[in-house]
Amino acid sequence: MLYDKKRTESVEKETGAVDRRPFPPASRVENMPANLTAQYLKAEEEYRRATTLEEELACLQTMMKEIPKHKGTDHLQAELKSKISKTKKELATEKSSGKRTRGLRIPRQGAGTAILLGGPNAGKSQLTAALTRATPEVAPYPFTTTVPAPAMMPWEDVAVQLIDTPPITADYLDSHIHGLIRGADLTLLLVDLEADDGIELCQEALDRLAKTKTRLGRESCLDENDVGLSYTRTFLVPNKIDAPGADERLELLHELLPLDLPEYVISAKEGTGIEPLRNAIYRAMDVVRVYSKLPAAKEPDRDRPFTLRRGSTLVEMAGMVHKDFVAGLKFARVWGSAVHPGTQVKGDYVLQDQDVVELHQ
Ligand SMILES: Nc1nc2c(ncn2[C@@H]2O[C@H](COP(=O)(O)OP(=O)(O)OP(=O)(O)O)[C@@H](O)[C@H]2O)c(=O)[nH]1
Ligand SMILES: [Mg+2]
Numbered sequence: 001m002l003y004d005k006k007r008t009e010s011v012e013k014e015t016g017a018v019d020r021r022p023f024p025p026a027s028r029v030e031n032m033p034a035n036l037t038a039q040y041l042k043a044e045e046e047y048r049r050a051t052t053l054e055e056e057l058a059c060l061q062t063m064m065k066e067i068p069k070h071k072g073t074d075h076l077q078a079e080l081k082s083k084i085s086k087t088k089k090e091l092a093t094e095k096s097s098g099k100r101t102r103g104l105r106i107p108r109q110g111a112g113t114a115i116l117l118g119g120p121n122a123g124k125s126q127l128t129a130a131l132t133r134a135t136p137e138v139a140p141y142p143f144t145t146t147v148p149a150p151a152m153m154p155w156e157d158v159a160v161q162l163i164d165t166p167p168i169t170a171d172y173l174d175s176h177i178h179g180l181i182r183g184a185d186l187t188l189l190l191v192d193l194e195a196d197d198g199i200e201l202c203q204e205a206l207d208r209l210a211k212t213k214t215r216l217g218r219e220s221c222l223d224e225n226d227v228g229l230s231y232t233r234t235f236l237v238p239n240k241i242d243a244p245g246a247d248e249r250l251e252l253l254h255e256l257l258p259l260d261l262p263e264y265v266i267s268a269k270e271g272t273g274i275e276p277l278r279n280a281i282y283r284a285m286d287v288v289r290v291y292s293k294l295p296a297a298k299e300p301d302r303d304r305p306f307t308l309r310r311g312s313t314l315v316e317m318a319g320m321v322h323k324d325f326v327a328g329l330k331f332a333r334v335w336g337s338a339v340h341p342g343t344q345v346k347g348d349y350v351l352q353d354q355d356v357v358e359l360h361q
Pocket of ligand 2: 124125126137138144145164165166
């Protein structure tokens with residue numbers, strides 16, 4: 001079924017029962033469906049992460065173009081058609097009213113995005129404060145945070161965007177959370193080890209998400225058997241390890257809620273485990289840093305590295321510097337770990353972390 005970005009409430013009604021298996025079996029992740037092409041799935045992945053109606057429409061149109069046209073996809077084709085016409089209408093309304101019809105949009109910034117989730121009082125805002133220079137309100141009562149708020153987490157010479165969020169409870173799930181989770185590179189699921197009901201509140205938050213098509217998993221992926229179902233890579237972050245009884249509650253957490261996720265035990269308040277978590281968050285963004293250098297300059301611009309997904313090529317970096325560079329790119333010289341200093345490379349060169357690149361056109 002086609003993923004509907006506004007689906008949250010209706011899907012929850014449709015799905016009904018709580019699926020207590022939050023993670024897809026590996027085979028579902030690896031095996032591509034026989035009838036949907038890689039291009040289709042790529043467009044759908046982009047649709048999942050689109051932040052404007054224009055982007056959504058462009059992705060839907062690509063999906064329509066790429067979908068194999070046979071009986072088996074009739075239903076999906078019809079869904080796509082109706083989604084395209086709805087999106088066009090929404091876009092027209094947005095244009096004529098000058099107001100965005102969709103909810104909160106947090107523009108992506110930095111090397112990637114990690115979103116903090118959890119039950120009330122888990123310490124999401126305290127952790128945001130520990131990892132960034134932001135000063136969100138931290139207080140010992142639930143629902144201190146009422147709207148998702150971005151902040152930048154420095155890591156060496158780059159930064160990762162963190163999003164602090166209101167709590168997820170059995171009765172409450174902020175309507176913007178789905179889009180934000182699906183658009184994030186990583187989720188941090190916080191558990192309160194101080195309160196006796198901390199584990200239960202975490203389970204409630206997971207159950208609430210399990211009623212929707214936005215789930216947490218070991219890896220980010222779309223479920224091929226249910227095209228709308230999306231998993232976002234997640235770290236489990238048991239917090240308040242400084243609190244009395246926290247060790248026992250951590251053991252209990254492992255017993256009662258055995259989640260197959262990488263775990264980072266912390267005290268956001270006292271700083272325990274914060275730096276390993278910071279490093280892991282950055283590493284999960286899976287990016288390389290590249291410094292550009294002008295041919296006439298002796299030194300590269302070390303202040304503002306470009307960050308690109310690991311495996312990106314020179315031509316992708318050229319596009320980030322300036323779109324004219326893509327067509328006009330002749331070659332580049334690279335100083336870095338994989339090549340001799342000043343080696344001349346072509347557009348397909350795979351960038352390495354901390355490469356210095358001199359583009360020539
Ligand atoms: N002992 C201890 N207390 C903590 C720690 N982290 C947070 N707290 C306390 O837990 C309470 C809740 O912290 P917040 O950061 O506001 O929790 P939150 O998850 O943002 O809560 P909501 O915004 O309501 O969802 C505050 O009183 C914090 O001081 C910690 O590592 N150790
Ligand atoms: Mg908060």
